[in-house]
Amino acid sequence: MISILGKELKSFFSSLIGYLVIATFLIFIGLFMWIFTDTSILDNRYASLAQLFGIAPMIFVFLIPAITMRSFSEEKQQGTIEFLNTKPIKTWKILIGKYLGNFLLVVITLIPTLIYVWSVSQLGAPKGNIDMGEVIGSYAGLLFLAGLFTAIGLFTSSLSDNQIVAFLIAAVLCFIFYLGFDYLSRLPIFFGNTDLIVQKIGAEYHYASISKGKIELRDVVYFITTTGFVLWGTWISVTKHKW
């Protein structure tokens, strides 16, 4: 499992992908947080990282499928899946190794944003006046969300040997999971509190809840079960050799 994790992570940084992912994320986040006047913290009156945690999930919707799209598709296309599957290693170990490798790249991408936490806290009046509970909660939420998106990306990558197909389906699924259910619940077609149930199926509701700094069990359970469920689907899709 560790060997697969290492292989995945190395492959990101021995090619341009890893650096490109980190650069893309930081450029977007940087522009939205500090430059664009509509969202810039400098024009905001509060020392808060709401921008970072509001924009990052939307970037993840596209960025994470771009990271994960190659994980199984490329192996299938190049035939190296045959190499992996004939080595004495269990399929679920390959799967978890790949999952953690991809997830770790997302974590590495997030690490530089810790500088923003420090700079925003320096801008507070008095200095250091920032709601750390909210910051920690938001990071936790972001990691849960990234974990779910990575699982979705891995799943679609296991379905097709075409990376573009894997990317597009993953992006759509991530969007549906993140905002789709939320938007759906706002349509005037639900009676009673069914709209709340629909909203709760989506990830946005739970992400927003964790981001308030109050990490509740039901939100954690939501992310762990959905991620686990998607990974289980991936496992089925990987173990089932069609030919």
Added chain:
Amino acid sequence: MSVVVDQLTKSYGVQKAIDALNFSVSEGEIVGLLGPNGAGKTTTMKILSGYIPATFGQATVYGNSVETHPLEVKKMIGYLPEHNPLYLNMYVKEYLGMVAKIHKLENQSSRVSDVIEMTGLGIESHKKIKMLSKGYRQRVGLAQAIIHEPKVLILDEPTSGLDPNQLIEIRQLISQLGKNRIVIFSSHIMQEVQALCSRVIILNRGQLIADSPMESLVSQLQGSQLITVEYQKPIDLNLLKSLSEVETVIKVKDGIYQVTSQPGKDIRTDLFDLAVNQSNRMVGLTVEKQDMQDVFQTLTAQTNEV
């Protein structure tokens, strides 16, 4: 018996890629799987290596079923797939190191340098795999297959697409590797099987049509000798025909004749003696030997008719 294939069948829809194959291989054998394209060689190897499941029947390696004990089997097998899939962006050493890690070998770095030396990758070992020529990539493929010192080596067309020099080098490597382990390799090149194998299994359309030691297969199907003989001076055709074991004689031009013997008879000495008796001199003699090529064609043609 160390590798046993029992009633192995694989069907894709209605088409049977292999149909009730039975064979077994014991230690120290180099077995060639021979057959035209689509005969079922690759399918057989993919099942043996645990990549695809069989539809019916089973394969066991040293008593472990491929289906129920895949990990044990995979530990004992070194497998080189048909198109030799490699991670092209990795360095040779990095790749072999990863394979060693997957196998959880104890002395990983020394095993990596061992196989690099065995496969003659030394001067290329610092390069990325995508920079290597096909012959060297094939060596990398062989190196990853033998890094864990497997008891069984399965090589799917290990020499396809190589130039003549590389071909010879890879063949030497295979016969060297086969000294202390089972080697099952597939090929559609008859000469190669003849050069490497102690035993040959011929498949056609998913069925086993011959399984026997190399020599017996050749002699079993050995027909008549076809000899082209050249004398210094022309010789009377009837004199040649009068030799007791000669079947037919064709005059190519003055002094050069094509002679066929009766089945299983050796007429070379007779042809020589004839020249001596006629105070003529023999200046050339070529035996067009019945070889694997003919055996193969005869056998596959037979089953195609049926």
